[in-house]
Amino acid sequence: MTDGLKTIIYPVKDLDRAKALFTALLGTEPYADEPYYVGFKDAGQDVGLDPNGHARGMTGPVPYWHVADIRETLAALLAAGAEPLQDVQDVGGGKLIAFVKDADGNLVGITQDPPA
Template sequence: MTDGLRTIVYPVKDLDRAKALFGALLEVEPYADEPYYVGFKDAGQDVGLDPNGHAKGMTGPVPYWHVADIRARLAALLAAGAALLQDVQDVGGGRLIASVRDADGNLVGLVQDA
């Protein structure tokens, strides 16, 4: 798997309304539809809706970069001056995620698939 930006997650307050909006926008049904996450696929891009995003410090959409070694990449970002927002966490099926905030307050997410 090559590294790259393939997932964008939006923090949402009303999951049902957001699901309807993104369904209309993307003209596809979600591939994941859980109370804690709704995910759509469109042209190889994942678009996720996180109803707990605001509580986790998400201030807007977060681009998630898919990487081969999440711990090494996270360490490199922290060494380069990023601030840890969410440490490496398994979100199911061996998929690991983490996120940081850069010096300008932008959020950067990382994903490592099993």
């Protein structure tokens, strides 16, 4: 059902400070550097900084599981009792994301890559 856990997004209040911290931590410049998102790649892992994350209900880092069919997976998570926090959204180039909260308050993200 999943292609693994390959992305983690951190909600940040000060994008410039967070970018400096992760640049120092990872020893590399971001591959994406926009006012709405900064993204790094490290050992096959995507690490993103989202300055709008807190406003969308992110209370901490959100792991994103890569799935083949995001709508099917989201429906299954909701049927299993998850609370929707962000419905499926295209974040550019056909990449889809959504996230939910489980019964313990943990945030779970899912993402679907654009068709090849």
